[in-house]
Amino acid sequence: MSAPTWDNILGEQSCPLCLFTWNDIFRFFAQSLYTWVTEETARRALAARDGCCHCHKEELRRISTQQNLCDIYGPMTARALEMFAVSEDPQAIARLGAGFDCPACEVRRESEARHTDEFLERLREEHFREGYRASCGLCLPHLTNVLKATNDAEQREFLITAQQEQLLRLQNDLAGYAEKWAVRRRHEATAGERAAPRVAVEKFASALGQWPGRTTQGQETI
Ligand SMILES: [Zn+2]
Numbered sequence: 001m002s003a004p005t006w007d008n009i010l011g012e013q014s015c016p017l018c019l020f021t022w023n024d025i026f027r028f029f030a031q032s033l034y035t036w037v038t039e040e041t042a043r044r045a046l047a048a049r050d051g052c053c054h055c056h057k058e059e060l061r062r063i064s065t066q067q068n069l070c071d072i073y074g075p076m077t078a079r080a081l082e083m084f085a086v087s088e089d090p091q092a093i094a095r096l097g098a099g100f101d102c103p104a105c106e107v108r109r110e111s112e113a114r115h116t117d118e119f120l121e122r123l124r125e126e127h128f129r130e131g132y133r134a135s136c137g138l139c140l141p142h143l144t145n146v147l148k149a150t151n152d153a154e155q156r157e158f159l160i161t162a163q164q165e166q167l168l169r170l171q172n173d174l175a176g177y178a179e180k181w182a183v184r185r186r187h188e189a190t191a192g193e194r195a196a197p198r199v200a201v202e203k204f205a206s207a208l209g210q211w212p213g214r215t216t217q218g219q220e221t222i
């Protein structure tokens, strides 16, 4: 997928905020990987933050070669050994592996806040509203963020009504796909039905922390 824009995002059958955020995180990893591999100071800075959280470590692993991972995790391992040499404090040990200060999470928070504001701004346009209503909509975690970010009662009502319609469509698509799968007619499934299992998983848990849409497309044709 090329870089998402507000003009093309609603046709993607994924939560728009997930896609924008994922794109920012991908760009962050693509740019950071180079400095982590080539610059000792950048590797040490990452090690000082105790690396990535459980979700973003997968994204790091996917774009890294084995050699990259050796370069990146060498200083982190050294730091852990230094800590064990001077302390047996359980809290310090827990912190080493928890990714509390994950740099990709920082990118995620910034990206989500910025795109939430943009989304609310776009919702003032009738044309965008129509497109949003017909799309699979926001995932529930991002819907929660957006509802918290607006005091506009009319916007909130629109978002809740749209989400109900989107969930109903998803329910029908899941049932339609399951039925066609059962009678070996899944080739007759619509694009919406084929995407429904992935869309359902992303609807409840967001598409973050995985390679959304682009690399899970394979699942839709299995
Ligand atoms: Zn989302």
Ligand SMILES: [Zn+2]
Residues within 6 Å of the ligand: 052, 053, 054, 055, 056, 099, 102, 103, 104, 105, 106
């Ligand atoms: Zn993270």
